[in-house]
Amino acid sequence: MATELTDRAGLAKDAYVYGYPLVFNVDQVRRYVNEGVGANPAAAFNTFSHARHLAGPADTFVTINNDTLYSMAQLDLSVGPLVLDVPATGERYYVLQFVDAWTNNIAYVGTRATGNEAGRFVVVPPGWSGDLPADAVVVQASTRIVSIVGRIACAGPDDVGAANSVQDQFLLRPLDLTAKPAGLPDKAASGEEGLDFFEDLRRLSQELPPSPADVEYATRFDPLGLAGTAPIQDPDGELAEQYLAGRDLVEHASHHGSAPVNNGWTVGLHMFDYNVAALGLGTIDAPEWKIADPAERFLDRAQAARLGLWGNHAYEAVYAQAFTDVDGAPLHGESTYEVHFDTEPPVGAFWSITLYDVPRYFLVDNPIDRYSIGDRTPGTRRADDGTLTVTISHAEPADPLARANWLPAPDAAFRLVLRLYIPGPTVLDGTYGFPPITQV
Numbered sequence: 001m002a003t004e005l006t007d008r009a010g011l012a013k014d015a016y017v018y019g020y021p022l023v024f025n026v027d028q029v030r031r032y033v034n035e036g037v038g039a040n041p042a043a044a045f046n047t048f049s050h051a052r053h054l055a056g057p058a059d060t061f062v063t064i065n066n067d068t069l070y071s072m073a074q075l076d077l078s079v080g081p082l083v084l085d086v087p088a089t090g091e092r093y094y095v096l097q098f099v100d101a102w103t104n105n106i107a108y109v110g111t112r113a114t115g116n117e118a119g120r121f122v123v124v125p126p127g128w129s130g131d132l133p134a135d136a137v138v139v140q141a142s143t144r145i146v147s148i149v150g151r152i153a154c155a156g157p158d159d160v161g162a163a164n165s166v167q168d169q170f171l172l173r174p175l176d177l178t179a180k181p182a183g184l185p186d187k188a189a190s191g192e193e194g195l196d197f198f199e200d201l202r203r204l205s206q207e208l209p210p211s212p213a214d215v216e217y218a219t220r221f222d223p224l225g226l227a228g229t230a231p232i233q234d235p236d237g238e239l240a241e242q243y244l245a246g247r248d249l250v251e252h253a254s255h256h257g258s259a260p261v262n263n264g265w266t267v268g269l270h271m272f273d274y275n276v277a278a279l280g281l282g283t284i285d286a287p288e289w290k291i292a293d294p295a296e297r298f299l300d301r302a303q304a305a306r307l308g309l310w311g312n313h314a315y316e317a318v319y320a321q322a323f324t325d326v327d328g329a330p331l332h333g334e335s336t337y338e339v340h341f342d343t344e345p346p347v348g349a350f351w352s353i354t355l356y357d358v359p360r361y362f363l364v365d366n367p368i369d370r371y372s373i374g375d376r377t378p379g380t381r382r383a384d385d386g387t388l389t390v391t392i393s394h395a396e397p398a399d400p401l402a403r404a405n406w407l408p409a410p411d412a413a414f415r416l417v418l419r420l421y422i423p424g425p426t427v428l429d430g431t432y433g434f435p436p437i438t439q440v
Contacts, residue, residue, distance in 0.1 A: 016246025071150030113282025194243030333394030346424030
């Protein structure tokens with residue numbers, strides 16, 4: 001018996017890494033449906049929730065952006081196929097990203113993937129067959145629960161009204177108007193954090209099965225009881241201990257990942273490449289965008305959920321993060337930093353730098369309500385030679401040029417994320433030189 005328990009505990013850390021994205025993601029789905037998140041009000045399954053203003057510190061969602069308005073929809077495909085109508089957006093960038101319950105990016109609709117013309121799409125649940133609208137393009141879902149993560153470019157407060165009018169034209173309807181969503185299993189509520197995690201994983205992984213490519217790996221965890229009908233038990237507390245070990249592993253990997261470092265920026269070009277089997281509309285189904293090794297794939301998936309849940313593949317948007325300056329010293333508001341752009345990043349849409357607190361990765365309140373800075377930020381100024389220097393500090397700069405290009409920091413540690421929307425070829429092939437973060 002003791003050997004059996006030890007074996008179960010030894011598997012539990014790996015099971016945490018494997019299952020964390022599902023459990024955490026479904027928690028966020030519940031938030032959107034029941035409570036809303038920040039500027040996005042609660043919305044029932046299969047309806048859109050629109051943020052009517054750019055995100056700020058009140059929007060407590062990990063690594064939220066301040067460049068776009070979010071239009072979110074949590075889909076429950078127990079009702080059958082859903083029809084999605086999108087409007088023509090002119091020159092305005094947008095993307096609707098489809099994310100399954102395990103956080104796999106399974107499809108894209110938008111500027112890069114399908115263009116800016118009006119269109120009709122139909123989201124089809126796993127295993128479904130039947131007649132579909134003749135004019136609709138199919139989005140094949142890999143799990144019953146799917147998140148539509150919509151981002152509509154907004155150039156600032158003066159552009160919010162125009163972006164809101166685009167949001168109002170995203171429409172969802174089920175083919176079967178009488179069907180009712182099945183919803184999600186109740187959360188475990190024993191009060192023991194580790195035990196509840198594994199019980200949630202048991203319930204959810206059975207209700208929302210993993211990709212066929214992941215099933216064989218998942219059978220490793222059968223000794224934990226994840227495939228059984230009985231609630232998870234932890235009589236000796238070993239699972240709870242390994243839950244903490246798994247959480248520490250994901251946290252450590254989030255700060256010490258294997259992604260290449262470019263002038264101090266960790267550039268996760270392949271951070272979201274853990275989907276290897278459910279690549280549909282608007283994705284790139286090619287070996288260079290797939291992580292082959294399962295252990296690496298699942299750790300990357302857990303890191304991605306921890307650092308940037310619902311992040312895009314790099315060919316849609318690149319996320320470069322920095323916890324330190326170019327010399328390796330941790331970023332802190334007691335110092336002043338500069339990020340100098342000789343030429344601005346090569347993008348098909350736009351770019352920005354956003355500042356987050358540590359360790360929550362939320363936006364930080366500041367006296368000028370500026371949470372990101374980029375090529376569309378009103379009031380920024382270039383030098384006489386056309387270059388751009390961003391100043392990052394807690395104290396307000398005295399120099400007028402630095403003040404115009406100031407990204408305020410807290411009087412504490414912080415993290416930066418440089419986003420490149422529709423990145424150019426030199427970004428994707430790794431030859432673009434990211435601007436160093438230098439301490440002044």
